[in-house]
Amino acid sequence: MTDDWQQGGFGLYVHWPFCQAKCPYCDFNSHVSSQIDQKIWVAAYLSELDRNAPDLSGRVLNTIFFGGGTPSLMEPETVAAVIEAARKHWPVSNDLEITLEANPGSVEAGRFSGYRDAGVNRISMGIQALNDNDLRRLGRIHSVAEARAAFDIARSCFDRVSFDLIYARQDQTLSDWTAELTEALSMAVDHLSLYQLTIEDGTAFGDRYARGKLRGLPEDETAADMYLSTQEICASHGLPAYEVSNHARPGSESRHNQIYWRYGDYLGIGPGAHGRLTINGQRYATETFRMPGEWVKAVNSGSGDALRTPLSTTEQAEEYMMMSMRLSQGLDIERYTKFSGSPINSHKLSQLVDLGMVEQDGAMLRATTTGRPVLNAILRELMVG
């Protein structure tokens, strides 16, 4: 399994942990800070790349992804410095994909051309809703008009533009959502990430939900209908789902995210970034310090890593199954068996096939359109076997 990661590729994830405001639904590692000396951050990122490069030398880098937080708060020079350093450490593939997550505000849009000049060739915008009232309830600081303007600028700067929408929002009906989705699809877009609003512990929504103060969330049945309609509408507009929540025109899929789902290797730098790195035949799960100040300090004294845990073959089998079954492409049975050392429980498998939840197509096992909305239940069945 020395080179198993090659079946998924190799990418670099850069975490920018700052936001102008914390959204009430977000459980990502983000912090609000007014004074950020970007020079310190550039130095820290470069130091982390220098530290990791020797273990990963000779690889071809397929993707770079700036995530956050709000990476569109980064100065284009900061982004350029990281890209330049990465290119220095690794040969890159011809189709190197460099994505940056952007807030669709007017200030950010002003930096888009700068990012393009730095090398960014794909932008992913957190539009979240095409309804001002809902944007406010989601705690977003932009308006629909600003988002549309930012989107147009993005389109003019980048070949590839994606945006996120959140559905099953408070007081949203099925027809509200299908109308909004159809509107989104009418914008010249080739990739959409469509997430059901998930109430996470430790967020403002989570607290409100626990206190019974988060009202108007759609019933499970409605949310299930929204999911199904989403699949149908996107497919009929030429953006079929290639993953549970991601839709793209064929060829416009996010290559970076597919590294996760195809269980490739990824180096994660920046506060709270996770990685999967195969070094001398052993796959490690890495995690850096979460708090920005703590991470910078740790980097300055040698390493930003808080954890570097070797993964057993069983854990790798579970992770591979969990991630790959999210893809419409599915799981490579032979690859899975190499990790697990034993075949998938055939009794469980045939039960799931009979129920129409999964299908086996040659070497691949995949969740059907019926199965994907209950993927967690499928995984529980398959993983217990």
Added chain:
Amino acid sequence: MTDLAHIRNFSIVAHIDHGKSTLADRLIQETGTVKDRDMKEQLLDSMDIERERGITIKANTVRIDYTADNGEHYVLNLIDTPGHVDFAYEVSRSMRAVEGSLLVVDSTQGVEAQTLANVYQAIEADHEIVPVLNKIDLPASDCDRVAEQIEDVIGIDATDAIQVSAKTGQGIHATLESIVTHLPAPKGNLDAPLKAMLVDSWYDAYLGVIVLVRIMDGTLKRGMRVKFMSNNTLHHVDRVGVFRPEMEMVDSLGPGEIGFLTASIKQVRDTRVGDTITNDRNGTEVALDGFKPAQPVVFCGLFPVDSSEFEDLRDAIDKLALNDASFSFEMETSAALGFGFRCGFLGLLHLEVIRDRIEREYDIELITTAPSVVYHIFMRDGAMTELHNPADMPDMTLVDHLEEPRIKATILVPDEYLGDVLKLCQDRRGIQEDLTYAGTRAMVVYDLPLNEVVFDFYDRLKSVTKGYASFDYHMTGYREDNLVKMSILVNDEPVDALSMMVHRDRAEMRGRAMCEKLKDLIPRHMFKIPIQAAIGGKVIARETLSALRKDVTAKCYGGDATRKRKLLDKQKAGKKKMRQFGKVDIPQEAFISALKMDG
């Protein structure tokens, strides 16, 4: 050996929480039997479960030396008895071993049903009874009212009741004096052959079985050979001693004395409570009356949650059985639950204690199936068999009729809850036998089928009376009734562990309630699941659990892999705790929760 005139043997009768153990502690402390620095709360209760629930399961005993105000030295033997109805037989034997009782009543609460049952046992054993009003330090204490109640309800004179605060120590000296002056000395003949009652026994890892005895006649000496009369086994006595409460070896015990013997006995099973011990040769001809082998009345299946722990469970049950002759077991196989044991218990508390001990002391998680009473099945050919497990119910065409065990239940309840209590008893097929008042409290006596009580009657009673009712019962015999076996089918597969015997008139109601409960207890699956209750081939109730429609993580990227894997691992572990019936996973708690009735 102490002469008979200077011995006093007594027990303490009290309701849970009325301060029995605290009073015992104070008596021990006051007489200097245990040094203050060695005192710990509730000296006599040894097992964790006893301590936590404030109940005593095994009889405990302590020998107290006391110099009375008259200057004479006395030996006081206290037997602390199990206070619960499940152990009524054990209580009756302990009562026979002593001549008097302290009746401890919480002066803030008054007499409870359990107190009544035990005090009647004391009266039946011809005890002299000294009423003790406890907790007089509390502001809510009302000694006059409670004394009056003792006279009204129990019918004994309470004018000389001692007022005590076991907490502060007030009245303890008076209690000791009263034991010496009011309780009779034991009788017995030193020159007769040995006649000793086996009061209780338990296993000790170092000494083997320890046998608690009361000497009636003759002398028990170290080194002698004795005979247990119920099974004619002979034993060489290698130790004789008393409890203070730690073991202290003595050379011999004479008439009226209470102590223990060890005789390299390996199993508690070989020592039966109530048995008579005598000399191996020229022993007494006449055994003590009242001996009864233990008779389990409630049966249930115990299965390990993790089926690989079956051998550990066998080991645990074997070990517990060594120390509990009243608990019976045999191996059982269930289509759904795999290998386990069908176990018989003296009652529900006994069941819970054993189950808790297996889970706690042996760290084995258990699935407990529906508790069932023992039915008598009369076949058409005239034969009678006992039914311990509804799953074993024979073909109804071969059955002439069934009989079920009945009990007499006594409930004491403040009158504002009386209506609810009567309704509960009525709903459970009860027949009212008596209803009387003592002040603002009512005492109701009901004839009830044991199978309606065995499961959650006590919980329901506590809940409808906000905990103010007290309850006690004893078995009265068997009676024919219209009983049927109700099966539960999940996704068209019968689940043997959920089948139960019910009265025909109550079957629809129980069936509907079970199906509704199961609908909530079984998680949604990827397909819809019919849940049915049936008698024979006839479906009497039906619910449908709709299919799971959405359960997928919306966002799962590189940073989520570890967290989501751990989450799935946790769910996987949860799934392992479920049992598969056909294609359906049923959580273990469903087997018990499904039976709980709300009304």
